[in-house]
Amino acid sequence: MNKPELDVALSDGKGYMVAEVHYQSHLQQSLDSKERSTCSNHRAINAANINKSNLQSSGIGATACAQHGCFIPHSVMDFQKGERYMNTDYSICNALGYHSESITKALVIYDVGCQWSVNFESGVKNGPSLLLPPALEIVPAVGKFHLAAHKLSCFPRYSLNFIKGAGHLDREILETLWAPFNKISPTARSMTQAHRQEVYDDHMRDSNWKKLVGMVPSLLKKYKTSNKCLEEMNQAYEQLTAVLDPDKVAQWESNALRAGADRGEALDISLLKGDKAPTFHELWLQLTKNPKSPSGNVGLVAWLAEGISIEDSQDQLRPEIQQLPNPMSTRQEVKTTEKRQRLSSRIEKFHSNGQAFCKGLDINGTFTPQDDPALCGTDEEEHEDREFWDDDDEGDWEAPDEEVEGLASELMSIWMPYSIGAAKLTELGLHDLLKEERELRIGQANDCLDQLRTDLGNKAMLYQQNFRTANSTREGTRTKKEIQKVVARVNKHVRSYQRARWAILRLDPDANMAGKYQGILAEDLAVSKDVTEENRFGQGTSKLPWFWVMDGEKSQLDVEAGGLMEEFYRISWLKARARRDRWKEEVSLARHEMLWTVLWFEYHKNMWEERALQLMEPGKEAYAKKQMGLWSDFTNKAWLMLQGKQMDGI
Structure with a gap:
């Protein structure tokens, strides 16, 4: 201006x-x-x-x-x-x-x-x-x-x-x-x-x-909804309480009351508790600190960890090369050759060091690991959720039996104990290899699942906060690139988990392990609609994939005291109690507000009636009487609409 x-x-x-x-x-x-x-x-x-x-x-x-x-x-x-x-x-x-x-x-x-x-x-x-x-x-x-x-x-x-x-x-x-x-x-x-x-x-x-x-119609609608929901939530709460141990319910009730009074961190009792699954490096450190095995294989854990690291490097390099144009530019070919040479040198050194631990076994075989093409996307792909696997394939990585000559380093398979399975390792007396690789693979799987949860959460938030609400082509393109990076990380974690799971099942073909470390399906990687479509229909039967509720050594549902099943019951009971209490409050608020609204209308009617009697100027008196009639009409209609409803205070 x-x-x-x-x-x-x-x-x-x-x-x-x-x-x-x-x-x-x-x-x-x-x-x-x-x-x-x-x-x-x-x-x-x-x-x-x-x-x-x-x-x-x-x-x-x-x-x-x-x-x-x-x-x-x-x-x-x-x-x-x-x-x-x-x-x-x-x-x-x-x-x-x-x-x-x-x-x-x-x-x-x-x-x-x-x-x-x-x-x-x-x-x-x-x-x-x-x-x-x-x-x-x-x-x-x-x-x-x-x-x-x-x-x-x-x-x-x-x-x-x-x-x-x-x-x-x-x-x-x-x-x-x-x-x-x-x-x-x-x-x-x-x-x-x-x-x-x-x-x-x-x-x-x-x-x-x-x-x-619109206050009175709104209160009537709220009153009807609140009473219906209170009846449903109270019934659900009582049914759940009836099947639980009264002593535990009393303890949970006491904890909830104390947390409500203290607030802050005390309210964390409403979160699922459990030990965090051990990471790869934690298990590596634990195995390293253990006394050396009877066979005296010093450095075995470091050798196994190097093998797992090489496999992860291969998993990362393969999709990178597959996304390059054909033919590659000179600069791209130079960089690719350097990466392959460094990786090949690591593989050769790994096999050389492994001779000391494998009792004369030939560990220099090469074959091509099958890599899921859906996890090696191209730059042109759109980053909406899509089918990563066929319906009949859980995405397990399996190594073929035949050997292939002259493979690039990212396609060469290194020899690891799981390659010959638990039975053969036991027969050859390689118990240390079996036990220690299994522990490291468990840590690898735990790491992958933890990182997978983080990246899937980030992916959902990018869709909700950026991609769906982009105001320009430039902003949308930038967000697509961010999503592309997250998708690449998700695919990398899935590939690494598949390899770790396959190794775990080869080293420990136990039903408990198969139940704990399940296969990851295509729908498990979908963007969480609880974040992107909060008001969608059909939420009543939706549930998170298995790896979202997996937690430490208590991942298997355990009905014993202190088990995860008890923890789920505790969380379910606390939330059922909270839902019932909030609906109780909503009903009470609706009943009070109905009375407060009528009394407030009457207050304004009486106020303007008093003003009309006091004012001497015709214009002001007419305005006051008009206002008195307006508020009188509000009052009469409110009493008529709320007739028969229970209003607190009457």
Whole structure:
């Protein structure tokens, strides 16, 4: 604007937008600390430090009532550099100070509540313009939609399912409020500051009025839904409790009550517990520290570990070469030759060192390991989920019997004890080789599954947060490349796991091992629809693949005390209890709100009736009588619609 002094606000700070002068004073007095999310891929916080100096406002933030979705007056403000806590703190403090004299505890639901709550108290102390009601306890939480993007530890600590008094709504009301504002935002961008502020105030006032007009039908719908769900959840809770040991239920109940009072890390009792599966390097260290075997094979563990490392290098090099053009460029051919020579040298040295451990066996055979072509994608492939295997193939890697001469190093198979199987190793007296390779292969499989879970989770988040919502071809292309890298890592982990599983079953053909380390199917690698399609149908029978619930040495379901089966029962009971309690609260809230709503309508009717009697000017008197009639109509309709419903307080 050429003449900013002409941009005069007629109602600055009198509506829903904050007073500009006071707000700018707060920003100047507050410390601008660079905040990085330590929880998960929260773009709102990580983008807060992006410089947008060419914009007077990069967006708006608001605080609204979580129960009804009403904007709170004087709590909507502009962001200047993304979503910074100094802005959010101002909005929340203003909202908590609005008609909150008798409130002692406030539930603040924020997309990144786990991060925001850490420094909120210190921010209020250091902000001269930030004030909170005395003795007000803040309970931070994260809405159910956004909680899926957080670390697992955030679920019990910030989930509304475990907060007493929260009821049973998703509490993502702000997401629905922004939808109509997106329609007016293009027009508002070109407005002056004062004009834009008044337009936003008008739309928020209209939004709140519509919430008020629809309050009674909304409460009736909520009352009906809550009663039905409470009946179902209470029945499920009682049925589960009836088949459990009363002593254990009493212990779980006591722990849950204590955790609800202490909060914080105490709420982690709602997470599945168990020992983490030992990693490859942990088992390597454990075997190395053990006394040497009777045969005196010093260095055996290191030799086996080198063999596993060579196999992983082959698994990585094969798809890299397959994705190169044919013919390769000179530069590509030079790099490929160098990699093959280094790998060939390692294989030759490995076989040479292995003669000392194999009692004269010929271990220099070469053959081509079968590599699943679906795990060697090309640059042109689209990165949607697809069939990785045929229906009849679980993806097990098997080595053919024939030997092939003149193979490239990435296609040569090195000799490992599992190649001849457990029976032959036992017959030759190579017990040490069998035992120690089996332990290392278990560590290799555990590592692969752990990394696979991590990358599949990242893949799901990339689809949900980036690929599905890309606003431009450039952004979509960049996201596709990120997904391509994740898919390549997933395929690498699957290949390595297949080899480890095949070796484990050859070295220990036991049914328990086959049950613990199962085959990975194509559908197991699909993007989690719990993240990308939260509101899809058919969630009632969905379940995670087996490797998501595998945990340490207790992976097999164990009905004994302390077994994983007991742990599943404990978690199921705690969640069933939480669901029942939240629906109880929702029913209680609905009953109270029905009465509160009618009484509030009556209060306004009586207020305008009193004003009509006091006013002497005809115009004002007519307006007061019109308002009295409006609120009287609201009151009568509310009593009529709520007739026969149980309202607490009557």
